[in-house]
Amino acid sequence: MNFPLNAFHEFGVDGSLLISLLIGIGFGFMLERGGFGSSKVLAGIFYGRDWRVLKVMFTAIVVAMLGLFLTDGAGLLVMDQVAYRSTYIWSQIVGGLILGVGFVTAGYCPGTSIVGAVSGKLDAIFTLVGVVLGIGVFEETYVYLKDFYYSGYMGELSIAAWAGVPQGLVVLGVVVMALAAFWAVERFGPKGAFRRDPSAAKAERPALLKTAGVALVAGSLVMVVQFAGPGQSKAIFARGPENVLFTPKVEALDVAGWVVEARPDLMVVDVRKDPAASGVPGAMEVAAEDLLDYRRRPAFATDRVIVIVDEDGGEIGHECVRSLRASGLDVVLMAGGALAWQRDVLAEPEGDADVDLRAAALRMLVSGKSAFDGAAPPPPPKKGAAPPQRKKKKGGGC
Amino acid sequence: MNSTPNIHLSESGAKPYWSPYLAGAGLGLVLLASFLLLGKGLGASGGFGRLGLYFVSLVAPNHIHSLEHANELFSAPVHFMKDGIVFLGFGVAIGGFLSALAGRRIVALGTVERGPNATKFRRLAMALIGGLLMGFAARLARGCTSGQALSGGAMLAVGSWAFMICVFAGGFGFAWFVRRQWK
Numbered sequence: 001m002n003f004p005l006n007a008f009h010e011f012g013v014d015g016s017l018l019i020s021l022l023i024g025i026g027f028g029f030m031l032e033r034g035g036f037g038s039s040k041v042l043a044g045i046f047y048g049r050d051w052r053v054l055k056v057m058f059t060a061i062v063v064a065m066l067g068l069f070l071t072d073g074a075g076l077l078v079m080d081q082v083a084y085r086s087t088y089i090w091s092q093i094v095g096g097l098i099l100g101v102g103f104v105t106a107g108y109c110p111g112t113s114i115v116g117a118v119s120g121k122l123d124a125i126f127t128l129v130g131v132v133l134g135i136g137v138f139e140e141t142y143v144y145l146k147d148f149y150y151s152g153y154m155g156e157l158s159i160a161a162w163a164g165v166p167q168g169l170v171v172l173g174v175v176v177m178a179l180a181a182f183w184a185v186e187r188f189g190p191k192g193a194f195r196r197d198p199s200a201a202k203a204e205r206p207a208l209l210k211t212a213g214v215a216l217v218a219g220s221l222v223m224v225v226q227f228a229g230p231g232q233s234k235a236i237f238a239r240g241p242e243n244v245l246f247t248p249k250v251e252a253l254d255v256a257g258w259v260v261e262a263r264p265d266l267m268v269v270d271v272r273k274d275p276a277a278s279g280v281p282g283a284m285e286v287a288a289e290d291l292l293d294y295r296r297r298p299a300f301a302t303d304r305v306i307v308i309v310d311e312d313g314g315e316i317g318h319e320c321v322r323s324l325r326a327s328g329l330d331v332v333l334m335a336g337g338a339l340a341w342q343r344d345v346l347a348e349p350e351g352d353a354d355v356d357l358r359a360a361a362l363r364m365l366v367s368g369k370s371a372f373d374g375a376a377p378p379p380p381p382k383k384g385a386a387p388p389q390r391k392k393k394k395g396g397g398c
Numbered sequence: 399m400n401s402t403p404n405i406h407l408s409e410s411g412a413k414p415y416w417s418p419y420l421a422g423a424g425l426g427l428v429l430l431a432s433f434l435l436l437g438k439g440l441g442a443s444g445g446f447g448r449l450g451l452y453f454v455s456l457v458a459p460n461h462i463h464s465l466e467h468a469n470e471l472f473s474a475p476v477h478f479m480k481d482g483i484v485f486l487g488f489g490v491a492i493g494g495f496l497s498a499l500a501g502r503r504i505v506a507l508g509t510v511e512r513g514p515n516a517t518k519f520r521r522l523a524m525a526l527i528g529g530l531l532m533g534f535a536a537r538l539a540r541g542c543t544s545g546q547a548l549s550g551g552a553m554l555a556v557g558s559w560a561f562m563i564c565v566f567a568g569g570f571g572f573a574w575f576v577r578r579q580w581k
Contacts, residue, residue: 004437020482024489026428032497034421046573059422064552067430085550087557095539096561100568106528111442115494130529138537
């Protein structure tokens with residue numbers, strides 16, 4: 001069986017909404033069980049009164065992470081089809097700080113305010129209303145925030161790729177870190193199980209130690225599976241940062257040269273919504289959302305060099321390159337996208353400006369006058385891919 | 399470890415919460431189910447945004463068209479309320495209610511949790527202001543504690559961990575200024 005299920009099985013709109021509802025019920029149930037329906041409990045962490053928030057949150061992260069990377073490492077999950085959280089480091093840092101201030105002020109975070117509200121708490125209802133209003137403030141001021149909102153874009157960057165260490169090692173590291181944090185709060189926190197005074201909840205110790213042991217074994221197992229298992233994403237996520245942080249790029253003029261000389265292994269893919277006439281000749285047209293979908297993407301030959309052309313060599317192009325590279329293909333992004341192609345290649349140079357031979361030859365090729373006798377035509381467009389059915393791989397959107 | 403739970407609420411009849419590690423493991427399994435079934439994590443603030451959009455669309459739909467970011471959602475081919483994140487939010491309400499009911503933790507509607515010497519007004523004002531800040535911040539950071547910290551954290555995304563660290567930094571750093579609502 002392949003996961004995520006929605007990528008391999010058509011639930012339909014109603015089906016996936018029903019699944020979302022059921023998952024939501026489980027989410028709300030567990031939040032309330034953990035004590036997150038109470039602002040006193042939630043705010044308690046910030047005053048060192050109650051470390052429940054840390055315990056619940058890190059346990060949840062560890063459990064979900066282990067399950068995710070176990071299925072991934074075992075080759076049961078197409079990680080590429082799970083909506084990954086792109087990093088926009090500056091807006092996330094500032095957003096995180098403001099959200100933290102809001103959290104300690106309100107005593108709830110957005111999700112837990114729902115749980116507090118249905119438990120009858122008026123302060124939770126006020127928080128809930130505040131969150132909706134705060135989102136409104138953002139939408140109204142978006143024009144001024146837009147630049148900052150997109151600042152610090154680093155792509156779908158995992159800690160492993162960023163630090164240049166294997167994914168399995170990061171998984172085990174997070175388990176160890178969580179256990180260390182749990183030990184610290186159980187040792188020094190109020191009513192901790194490992195306190196060295198009479199207030200210690202000693203009876204909890206054996207169960208906690210057993211659980212910690214299980215977590216360590218599970219973490220090690222996932223690490224081994226990540227290293228040795230058949231999982232696909234292991235390779236990309238474990239590669240050095242250069243492959244992920246810096247999308248490999250090629251200049252438009254170089255692409256022009258390749259098209260003119262009819263480089264046999266060249267494959268240009270135009271992912272623009274509306275590939276106009278100004279595109280690269282012979283480019284295959286695939287909408288970005290189809291390209292990003294594992295199921296709808298055409299089967300590319302692994303011995304080709306794939307050049308992705310988007311509007312401006314921006315975020316969409318980066319996503320496409322990253323996604324295809326994840327499948328082990330040799331993919332580069334054309335720097336500046338179609339804009340650069342128009343500017344550097346198609347536009348006739350003015351006056352006595354230096355004429356780039358590649359661009360000049362390309363322009364002749366486009367206008368039908370071959371620059372060289374017998375120059376091969378550009379690679380034929382290869383139409384593939386089923387027609388788009390629905391948009392995939394959208395963000396979870398908290 | 400469920401045998402000697404800490405009792406946090408003094409309301410009469412309220413059952414103790416689960417061990418935080420047990421509730422956390424349950425939460426982690428729910429999150430994992432979301433990843434494996436729907437190919438995405440959990441979220442909350444996205445549903446709030448769509449709910450707000452719905453209210454505004456009732457009174458001033460034309461205004462939304464003038465907002466670049468909100469209009470993207472509003473003008474999408476699928477209605478913005480027909481999204482998993484909205485139903486997830488409804489589910490949270492149902493699940494939270496069922497759990498609170500079973501745990502006898504439903505309090506009289508209108509109860510305000512606060513410190514013994516804090517006024518209701520102070521606490522409610524804080525709750526509203528805090529909510530406002532969080533709504534804004536959740537949009538700026540593309541997610542809140544559920545979508546970024548929990549879901550992105552489990553996927554080991556760099557930005558989500560930076561976000562999570564900053565949430566705690568902001569919370570601990572500002573705690574002193576808002577302590578009086580709990581005194």
